[in-house]
Amino acid sequence: MRRLVAIWILLCVAPVRAQTGEVLVSVDPTASDSLAAEQKRFEYRKKALELQPPGPQRDAQVKQEIQKHLAENKRISMQEQAARKEVISDLKQRWGKVESDWKTECTRHDAAKRQLDALPEGPAKTAAIEAENAAHRNTSKQIATERNVVHEGVMRQANREVMGGQTGTSNSMSKTAGTAITDPNHRGMNGDLDAGGGYRTTEKAAKILDEIGVKGPPDPVTGKAGRVKITGGVLETAPEFGLTVNAAPGADRIGSAGHQAQVNVGAQHAETYVSETGGALNGGPLKDHVATLDHTKKALHGTNAPPESLVGGSPEGQVMAKGTLKAANSAGLDPQTVEAIAAKNGVKSPDKILDTLAEIKTGRAAIASPEEAASLQKTSREILTAAETKVQSAAATEAKQMQTRIADLEAKGMKPQAQQVRNEIADYNAKVKAASDAVKGTSEPVRVNEEPKAASGGRLMKAGGAGLMIYGIYEGYQKAKEEMAANKQGESQGALSSTKDKAELAGRTFWHGLGFSGMAEIGTQAGKDAFDQYKKDIASGKISPNDWTPYLAMKAKALGGGLFAAGKAMTYDAAKQSGTNLGNAIVEGLGAAKDTIKSFKDARDEQKTREDQAKAVRDLLIKKGGSTAGAQMAADGVLKGDFTEANRINKVLDGKIAAKQAAADNETKARSYRERKKLAAKREAGKEEQKKRENATEDAVNLRETVIGKLKAKGLPANAGLIDGLVRILERDGLPALDAAIGEMTGMQGTFVGTLSGKGTLRITITGTRVTGTYGQTATASGATATVRGSISGDVELSSGTISMKMIGNVAAPGLTVPFSSTLSGGFTGKGYKGSATTPDGRASWNVSK
Known part of the structure; x- marks a missing residue:
């Protein structure tokens, strides 16, 4: 048995190799100085042992040193986890006291005000009210001082947890604006702290705030406070906590x-x-x-x-x-x-x-x-x-x-x-x-008569639509020239003279002209002006409401030859838009333009009244399973020219119908236990996604659909948690960043091969979030041959790249077979995965790559 244990140690513990200088244990770059000091001590002892002559004595000393090193690393890691737990517990306790004290003070102050309001008018009442307000302000400042300790503690812990990360995303969090807590003009609990930091640091702060019980701002629809979230690159908390963090944007070229x-x-x-x-x-x-x-x-x-x-x-x-x-x-x-x-x-x-x-x-x-x-x-x-x-x-x-x-x-x-x-x-x-x-x-605020419908498939443009698209490009050309003139202040002579300038002008022209210079601008002033001009031309008799040709011909002529010349540089410009694939953007823009044109036609169609539209919307929503009250609310909005609620309810109902259909289709097939479990998880994720949609705005639903579509196109799962993270990226950094994030997740898929502690063959296959794999190794020691065979299963979290696996198998030697189990954990490196594993004799490192 002792010989088998020795074989297992040889198989699963990282070997000492003088010729390669292999590092036995990977050290987390965010570890404390204690881990670094221990690593140096171990390296020193390892080199000393390598100088000794080979033999059983040196092998025993190597084993002992490895065990000691692993034990010390484990002790330090557990010590750090314990320290973090203690910090979080302390912050949670402090915040709980601040929250309780402030509620008590507000209740007391409100009761005192009611009593003072009942007093007869006069100087005495005025003096008493001023004294009560002064006392309330003083108490508010005292409580805010305690709250500030929590603010600072959250920022310090977040900064500690991102130590060693990339510059920019892991920049330290610190105060950027606001009145100092020691300033006599500080507003107490009514004041707040403005801070800034890297996006990764801000995400750590959000997690810490959630752990200590801090809530986010009230939902504008339900009025209920939810979890602290980062929206539009900004972390906001409930007013009583008073912390706002602006996450540093990426380093896009100015x-x-x-x-x-x-x-x-x-x-x-x-x-x-x-x-x-x-x-x-x-x-x-x-x-x-x-x-x-x-x-x-x-x-x-x-x-x-x-x-x-x-x-x-x-x-x-x-x-x-x-x-x-x-x-x-x-x-x-x-x-x-x-x-x-x-x-x-x-x-x-x-x-x-x-x-x-x-x-x-x-x-x-x-x-x-x-x-x-x-x-x-x-x-x-x-x-x-x-x-x-x-x-x-x-x-x-x-x-x-x-x-x-x-x-x-x-x-x-x-x-x-x-x-x-x-x-x-x-x-x-x-x-x-x-x-x-x-x-x-x-x-x-800008209001529009009707919200353009979502872009859809079909033919790219009809004859009238193509003409109006040209008018849109003409308007985009003018806007692009103005924008370039502003951005090129101070540059050398000859604006728009070079091929590069023409390429940029072409890109900006299509960007603005086709309506996707910021999807949030659909229906804003530019579109309103175009529609108003169209109505004025009809009213003045310049064009007939039933004939588009004169109007579109006039706008097409206004376009002239300048745009055509700039348009020739389109392919060159596609690579100049900060990573944006302009070709894809143009396709999407043409679809949006088509449907925007359709909305213009619908709006000018005098035969289709608002009442007819409202009735059609109400009937459709009820037919799809919507409530009568909700359908009527949407219809009332349509009567006023507001399609927001109608579109929101329609998308929610479409989601429910699709979910029911998918469930019905899936129920007809026999499934294994894992498939049934996976389906149950998928249904649960669908319910969670449905809840988020029901409370989401129209823009939020559109963002989620964009993310879901891209995930499905890559064969990736679309659970609510993953969608939330990618929506934040899309809001913060735009489509290129979203594509990059999904591209990284796609890189996490496939088959990866490597070793466990530098030996054997470790093979894992990742499909979605599911991990399967095998491990095999054969070694000979002291005249005996031993083999290890194990099967692996687990999961990977796509948003963070964290992987967790379990390996079950047998160690076989002549006349003896011993079962074993091991756990492996780690993360995605960009080219593969690596991490640490538990073995019967301690911990070891592992890594795989494609």
Whole structure:
């Protein structure tokens, strides 16, 4: 038996090989200094043993050293896990106390206010209310100080867990904005902490927050708080925890489609300051301009609210005051200008307007009446306008100076320095446009008469549709020229003169003209303007409502020869759009254009009234199994020109019908136990996906369908958890990043071959998330031949690349067979898998590749 154990050790424990210097145990790059020190000690002892003459004594010492090393590694790893567990437990306990203390204080404060409100009016009541508010603020600050300890603890632990990761995605998380907890103006529990970090670090923080019981913001539909999630590159928590983390975007080339998409996504998020999202933008007038727009975006939520909703200590009033103050500060507005604006709008004590806004911002004062709220709203709007006007002028002057600087640097042969300045201008142009669009979207929401239907298959274009597509390309050509002119500020002479310029113009033309310059823009101002122009031409008699030819011919002629010349460079430009496959994008864009045209035709069809549409929608939804109330709600929306609810319910019902059909088809076949288990898991995943769809917005459903379609095309499973992760990637980094992530998951599939501790043949096959495989080895020691045969089964988590397997088999020697079992775990390396395994004699390493 002892001989068999010795054979097993030879088979499964990593051998010492002086000629290769093989590392016996892989060390996690995120391990502590203790693991690194232990690894150095072991390497030193191993080399010392290699110098001894071969023989039983050295073999025994090698075995002993290996066992000691494995035991020490295990002890350190368990110690680290225990330390993490202790940290999480402490944070959870601290947050539980903060949450409890704050609820108790709010309950006490509300009861005290009710008692004080019942007192007779007079100076005594006023003094008592002020004293109670002051006491509440002090308690709020004390509790917020304890909460800040939890904030810092979460960030420290997240930073620790990504140590050794790639720069960018694993950048440390730290505070980026907000009033310091020690500042007298801190708003206590009504304040928050703005932080930033790498995306991987932010995901770790989200996991920690979930473990300690912190909730995410309330769902806008149900009002219920869910788990902390990262949406649009931003992690948000419930207001009482008050933490917002902006995940650092990827390193897309400035000026590329990926860079512009990242900036646009950030600008549309209420909590993201585009001026602080990295890039080439340095401090100065350009950054001040973008920062002013950032603050304006936040303030407008209060300036556009009903005045009565700002009375008291409302969050909207505090945000309005905060955004206005910061915008004025970013633009450098002088106090006299601000005071004059306040006096003009009837603010009491206009000479103290800045102090008044600061008091409202910090919660030390509240807006007393709707009249005061309306006056402050007008004042804030004019301050924001004055701030933007001033800072925009300064930014324009700075941009001109930077253009001169570029020419000087290039004349001196300092091209890298010139490119840095050029990048800053391009970064500024992208950010200021995105921030301006976000401000306009906040203050002037765009409505459309009817939502274009989803792109579908069939013939690419009919005759009239092709003509309108040409008109769309013409409009895209104009927009592309404007965009390129803005992005090329400061470059050398001869704009649009080179082949490269023509290629970029062609790409941007099709990008904008065919309607996919940002799928979120379907139905926004550009489409509305085109449709309005079409209606005006009909009304003026320029075209007949029944004849498209004159209108489309006129637009086609306007296109001219310039677009045709630029269009010849399309294939060259396809490789220039930050990894986007322009050919695929054009196909998708043509489909979208076709159906957008159809929506225009439907909208102008005077024979098909809104009432008919509403009735048809209601009947269809009920026929598909929808509830009468839901169908009627959708029909009411159609009457008003809003198809959002109708499309959402229709997609939900289609999902249910497809799920039922799939279940019915599958039930007709006999299945093995594993197949039945897999089907049950699939049904459960389908239910979870259905729940997510029912509470999702139209845009969210579209994103999920995009992800599901790509997963199915690659033969990958589409469970809800995996879809959630890929949707986050699509929201954050766009289609190229999604394709890259799915490409990596596709690379995880197939058959991989390798060794266990450098010996034998380890073969695993991965299909979806299922792992099967075998292990075999034959070795001779002390005149005896032993063989190991094992079968492997397990699972792989595609989102993280983590793999877990179990091996069951036998060790056979002459006259003796001993069964064994082993567990293997590890992760995907990009070319294969590697990790560690448990054996009857300890732990060993394994690796496989294609």
